[in-house]
Amino acid sequence: MSESLEELVLGDVSFHFAKLSNAICQIPLLRSLSITIPKDYSGIVITQFIDALLSLKCFTCLDLGISGESDETLDAIANASLPLRRLFVNSFCSKFSNVGILNLLTKSNLLQHLDLQLVLLLFEPLVNLISINLSRNFLVSELSFLAIVRHCPLITVIKMVSTSLGSKNIEEESLVDMPVNFHVKVLCLACNQDLKDETVKMIVSVCPSLENLDLSNCDKISEGAVVEVFKRCYRISDLSLVNYRLSQFQFEFEVPTLFVLNLSRLMISDEAPYAITKSACKVKHLNLDFCNEITEKGVRQAVINCKQLKVISLKSCEKVTADVVDWMVHERPVFRKIVVSS
Missing domain, CATH: 3.40.50 (Rossmann fold)
Known part of the structure; x- marks a missing residue:
């Protein structure tokens, strides 16, 4: 194993688990490990694996998957008090019990980033x-x-x-x-x-x-x-309001801090981007991809309103012709990126 290795991603590949534990001890700078622990491994093997992680001074990130019944392994990791900053418990871990997750979270006092996708929330x-x-x-x-x-x-x-x-309806007591x-x-x-x-x-x-x-x-x-x-x-x-059912906006106030606006896949006409950009005139990045009702008129209005616009994307805007690109380049020479595609 390399002594300079910092991140190791193994996923659910097959390997000799005891040999892996020995190899981990020889990677002193390892800080991140992604691994799926196979089922039917003995407590002794799991203990050796955790001891290997404890020997690493830089280790802070664990992407964990466990096949089969997993609380025993989870408890062992929790009780070892690994100095984890980032923990990702992936979809393989479908058999964690409430007690197992709670024990791990309680003993992970340094945890900064937590990902519990498809896992019981506690x-x-x-x-x-x-x-x-x-x-x-x-x-x-x-x-x-x-x-x-x-x-x-x-x-x-x-x-x-x-x-x-x-x-579910929000109960008044909770508010x-x-x-x-x-x-x-x-x-x-x-x-x-x-x-x-x-x-x-x-x-x-x-x-x-x-x-x-x-x-x-x-x-x-x-x-x-x-x-x-x-x-x-x-x-x-x-x-980002992608695929949102928007009719038209009637803003009677300014939104001076809005810099990135994603309106892709909206069934909107030219009036919507005009109304929005008139109120949010400091938009720098505008995405109108797949807005099939937008025409060159709507694009021009948005560009004129947003004087700081640097990036605009018009993928598959069927009613917008390539001619508008020439106009945009001359109207706003500071453009950094223009995307137009059929």
Whole structure:
């Protein structure tokens, strides 16, 4: 093994586990390991593997998969108190028990980045946590979100793609004394098909410092909820509304901090980008891919309104001809990237 190796990705490949443990001891700079632990391995072999990880002074990142019943291995990792900063528990770990996950989170005091995709959600306060990914976890609800915001004071990035957000009505008791977290900057809520207006409004009220919000493929929220985002999150700089059912925007206020706007795959006419860019005139990156009703007129209006526009993408905009590229280059010589394709 190389003494300079820092990251090792093994996934679920077959290998002699005991020999791997011995090899790990010979990689002093290893900091990240991605591995699926095979089933039917004895406790002695697992102990040797964990001892090997403990011998590494730089080791902080574990991407873990375990086949079969896995609590014994999980408990062994937890009890070893590995100095983990980043933990990814992948979809192989479908047989973790509540106790196993809770034990690991409780003893991971240094954890900063947590990814629990397709794993039972059990939330334990983690005061050092910076980012969490609970995507494709259908146990995630509004209460889960509020618990994270309340018990993770340093949380900056929250990803909840394809969850159960919005599938249940929010009880009034849960909204009493709602937390406010000014550290949350990035919130990805894409593909939450049940996400409703009241949930969106609740979320932006407890995260007023949002800068990056992804509401792609959330077709049950209304235009009013999006406007509420702009009203409450005065620092919003990156908004994605891909495949969102948008009619037209009637903004009566400016959005001076919005710099990146993704409106791809929206069934919108020329009036929508004109209204949006008139209020958000400092947009620097505009994505109108697959907006089949947009014409050259709408593109021109957006470019004229957004005097700081540097990047525009018009993939598969069927009613936009290549002639508009020549106009854009002459109208705005500072363009860095223009994408136009049939």
